[in-house]
Amino acid sequence: MAKYEALDEVFVALADSTRRAVIRRLGEGPASVSELARPFAITLPSFLKHVRVLESSGLVRTAKSGRVRMCTLDRDRLALVDGWLAEQRHAWEGRTDRLAAFVTEPKEPS
Known part of the structure; x- marks a missing residue:
């Protein structure tokens, strides 16, 4: 169950x-909070709420050095999503394969 609770947190984030x-920007490498906030038309305190959600979900780690808070992406946490999607893809591919076989196989006369 803990795996799915962690997955829920990631999806909420x-x-x-x-x-x-x-997350997309941090995929390119670490960045400061102010650098990450620059493209958004929101206040820094509002942006920090987003950073806290990402941090509490485990997707982002932050570290303060002097007055600068740096953010890095935790790629292992994203692997949870990738693993779940792979499970879903496998299940649905099996279902669609069975449906295709059912639709295309000739029927025996009764």
């Missing part, structure tokens, strides 16, 4: 377009 954009 990814449900917001601002947070997805932050």
